[in-house]
Amino acid sequence: MRGLLGRKELPRGEGMLLRPAASVHTAFMRFPIDVMFLDAELHVVHVAHSVPAWRAVRGKGAKMVVELAAGECSRRDVQHGDELALAPLAKGAALPGRHLRAVEEA
Numbered sequence: 001m002r003g004l005l006g007r008k009e010l011p012r013g014e015g016m017l018l019r020p021a022a023s024v025h026t027a028f029m030r031f032p033i034d035v036m037f038l039d040a041e042l043h044v045v046h047v048a049h050s051v052p053a054w055r056a057v058r059g060k061g062a063k064m065v066v067e068l069a070a071g072e073c074s075r076r077d078v079q080h081g082d083e084l085a086l087a088p089l090a091k092g093a094a095l096p097g098r099h100l101r102a103v104e105e106a
Helices: none
Strands: 014-018 023-025 033-038 044-051 056-058 064-069
Touching: 023 064
Parallel strands: none
Antiparallel strands: 014 064, 023 056, 033 044, 033 064
């Protein structure tokens, strides 16, 4: 339920996957974020860029959301229709807290 609340930043290349979710809010957040809305097949249905504090955004048809540092979606050229690929974790690997490290492009 906390998500990114209380954090001072979200480092570039890291993000948080929320599911199920079709909307997010940035109440009490200290920094803007990019938000990718995904359907059940992990296709991008909407991108909200640099969402500031005290806003709510939603993605019609979204089943899950990825929150990223502001500017990440532009840096990675994320667009409607793109498909997100989740990399499996190595056996025994633990995620730091509740956020995921993005896989860098080769």
